[in-house]
Amino acid sequence: MARYAIGDVQGCFDSLRALLEQIGFDRARDELWFTGDLVNRGPRSADVVRFVKGLGERAVCVLGNHDLHLLAIASGATTRGPRDTLTDLLEATDREELLAWLASRPLFHRDAVSGHALVHAGLPPQWDPDRATALAAxxxxxxxxxxxxxxxxxxxxxxxxxxxxRLTGWERLRFIVNAFTRIRFCEPATGALDFANKGPPGSQPEPLCPWFEIPWRKSRGAHLVFGHWSMLDLYWSDDVTAIDTGCAWGRRLTAVRLSGDERRFYSVPCPGNPWIDP
Structure with missing residues (x-):
């Protein structure tokens, strides 16, 4: 069995199929981990969710901020924005089945045997994997x-x-969701999350740093695989692997093979997307 993690697909179903062909995905044997944001910005969100759902136990997918946004729209809690491309799923005949499956995805997944953990955006420095598991639940x-x-x-x-x-109520839940699905930079002294800066490392004002570079981060030692940060692009170190390489923005869709002795990366180019503004 081979295990592959795949970065943010965001409705780009044709790119996903091309990437699976490149890695030689065997549906009967291999396992796919998806970093979340299956939907939005690309043209075929319904087909992406339908395909991943159809993989059953061969797929693990965590929730991303775009997935949660879709669920919020479907619940009536918010409305579609001008750049949302979710009509195909919201008007699908199997809409309720797809939404129910998506809503049941975890915010954090950890494999105790391999030591790999999957999250959409990252973890605040105060959380070790055990605490992250409990808060996700x-x-x-x-x-x-x-x-x-x-x-x-x-x-x-x-x-x-x-x-x-000591956080309680909606403030507690909002922080938990934001941490798992939106984190990029943090203040190194306190671990406070920064949401204003979305560029690559080096573009942020001092003293901010990427969440995974905070020296006292309690998740060190677990191998965290994440997406979300398209401006970070492909990045890896001893214990983190980032694989959102901007598929929805006309760059690449990337997979990493997590089984075996070494990480191996695979990418397919993605066309420029005329259905969204750059």
């Missing part, structure tokens, strides 16, 4: 419950920016 219980529409109504916003175990 806390938020997922609300996503699966009757209060999910109320969660979506309170989900949007940047505060609070710093983790505190």
């Amino acid at each position: 806390e938020a997922q219980a609300v996503l699966a419950g009757s209060g999910v529409r109320e969660l979506f109504q309170h989900m949007y916003g940047d505060e609070p920016r710093c983790w505190d175990e």
Whole structure:
């Protein structure tokens, strides 16, 4: 069996099929990990979700911010933005089945045998993998419950920016969701999240640094695989692998083979997308 992680697909179904052909994906034997953001910006969100759902136990997918945005729209908690390309899924005949499957995806996935963990954006420095697992389950219980529409109504916003175990209610849940699905830069002294800067490392003002470079980060030692940060592009170090290489923006869709002795990367070029503004 081979295990591959794939970066943010964002509705680019043709690119996903080309990438799977390149890696020689064997549906009967191999496993695919998706970093989230299966939907939006590309033209075929419904086909992407339908395909990944159809893989059953051969696929693991975490929720990304665009996936949550879709679910919020479907719940009536918010409305579509001018650059959202979600009509095909929202008007699909199997819409409710696809949305229910997507809503049941985790925010964090950890494989105890390999030591690999999968998350859309990253972890704040205060969380080790055990704490991340528990907090993801806390938020997922609300996503699966009757209060999910109320969660979506309170989900949007940047505060609070710093983790505190004493946080409660919607502030606590908003931080948890933001951390898993939106984190890029942090303040190194406090671990406070910064949402204003989205460029590559080096573009941020001092003293901000990428979340994975904070020296006291408690998740060190676990191998974290993530997407979300398209301006970071392909990046890896001893314990992190970033694979959002901007498929939806006309760059590449990337996979990394996680099984075996070494990480191996595969990419396919993606066409420029006329359905969105650059």
